[in-house]
Amino acid sequence: MSPLHFSFYSAFTFSSLGLAFHRTHLISALLCLESMMLSMFIPLSIWPVENQTPSFALVPILMLAFSTCEAGTGLAMLVASARTHGSDHLHNLNLLQC
Secondary structure: OOHHHHHHHHHHHHHHHHHHHOOOEHHHHHHHHHHHHHHHHHHHHHHHHHHOOHHHOOHHHHHHHHHHHHHHHHHHHHHHHHHHHOOOEHHHOOOOOO
16 A cells, blocks of 8 residues: 555544544534545545546546535534524534424
8 A cells, every 4th residue: 555545544534533533513523524525535536647547537526516515515504503502512403402
């Protein structure tokens, strides 16, 4: 395994561990999700160049579009929860209390 591939795998692993263990604020969860998407986007954009296949050149752009939609939805949920509950703490977002 090359050091470049190891850095991509470790970036994805660290961001998923951050999502699993640091769940106090919604904004930190959204940042971990965005770092996971970024750590998947960079190898997907380098892969067609390494293999010299132009057929997979559209895949990173589609993934970037989906991650943009995910970020917009997450920020809309962040604003809505901050307005209704007063903060972005995840322990305030209990479905049984709503």
